[in-house]
Amino acid sequence: MINLLKTDLIRVFKDKLFLVLGIIGVAFALFTPIVSRILLFGLELDPSDMAEIVPMTAKSMFFSSFSLSNNFGLIVPILVTIILCKDFSHGTIRNKIICGNRRWQIFLSLFISGTVAMFAAILAHALLTLGVSVLLFKYQAEPFTASDLGYFLLSVLFEAIVYAYVASITAFLCAWAKNSGVAIVCFIAILLISTIVGSISTMALMLIIPEENETAYNVWNFLSRINIFVNAQIGNGRSYSTEDVLYILLPPLCFGAITVLSGLFIFNKKDLK
């Protein structure tokens, strides 16, 4: 398993597409905070004036970098899916089976290397965004304390879990489709459907008055909060309640486990060319 994982990680990180991903990540990390600052400067606004509409802080920029509906957040899973699928298109997956590796090991290695690659790319991009942003904006409106560091690290851990879930979807799609084109189309479809459901639930929450229709409000609120692709619960405060932690952790862990188990089942039965 270790040999498999080593091989997969080296394969992913050595791929030219990963270098392309790095270049795009750097470009977005420089572009987004600078353009935001220029826009604010052009509109003669102070970041604090925007605080109520869009919080313009380095912290918000850092955590929004992880968003899957962001440009880079969408590019990362797509390019990593292409890299992972190369094992099927080049036929090199056969070497792994012929070498005597078990199928579950091969799938888990694919999933873990996908998670590491995706999170490494998005974290590097987010950290660079943070680095540029702190030069242009404050980290946050309030002074930075030790508890903020804990909140920051915990939030990064939560993002890692979310990306592990995303990687489980891409690994599942790779194993199922064995083709990067089909896997990407399916991934975009999942993202699109989740975004539409997310938008509908957000609109519903705006229209429903909780006191008048509590059940409907709770249902839409639940649907909104478990939607990993659209919700932005991570990093938008200074501490997490137990309810927040449950809503952040349970959906990716549950859906991720289901996806990984389905992937293992499908890959175990799959005939390979």
Added chain:
Amino acid sequence: MDYALKTFDLSKQYKKKAVVNKVNMNICRGDIYGFVGENGSGKTTIIRLITGLISPNGGSFELFGATNTSPEIYSARKKIGAIVEAPSIYQNMSASDNLRMQCRLMGINSEEKIISTLKEVGLEAVINDKKHASDFSLGMRQRLGIAMALLGDPEFIILDEPMNGLDPAGIVEIRELILKLNGEKNITFLISSHILTELSLVATKYGIISHGQIIREITATELRAECGRITDIVAADQEKLMQLLRQSFDESRLSYRPEGVRINGDVNLHSVLCEIISSGNEILSVKCSETSIEDYYLSLLGGAKHD
């Protein structure tokens, strides 16, 4: 008998169509097994079944004594090296990097092994070359695939159409490599090919497959006996003729055919005919001809299609 591979009614169906139908193959350790069959006969499917790329719908097989459903099959697979259909190589990596990846996968840590393997398959020119495998010729990719199959010092090498894309010099090199590995290290080979004459230069045993079924398993010695020169004699009393010939020839060289009593191999025709005449039997016709391996194969296929 120590078997590298044994299959028991191995079957595979795709959408209710039997691609491999109750195949029984026996490959002993040290054999060079020539796997012969027309396009779509099921050769590659059998290789995929053995290598674990696909699962059988029926039957089973044993690889170095490990049944395909037992956990030991994974350790048994570590003893094999294979090229299935096309070489499985990383197109965006150089030849050396491809072998490094394979080494990592197998837990081998030896740069010397990479260099010696590349030399062994005639790819010494690209040892320090950064050229990607995607820029290689078909023959070079084939050699690289063979190098990857050789890396883990396998005891059993499965090569699916290994001569594809190789130039005549390359074919000779690979043939010599197969014979060398078999002779020096007693490595067992399963080689599928359409080029029968090429296979006949290396194979010690043949499996002839048609429509998903093994129609004949035959050793190279038996095949040589069945091919080559044949003499068909028709006499007035065929039974008497056969009894007479049995006194002069080994039973395995004689058979009843529609064309008459067949004698395989070289015959001193003059003395045979004199003996028949002196026995009082009347000779109605004598026909001498040569059978090539291809003729033999085609006659078998004709029989199989007929069945």
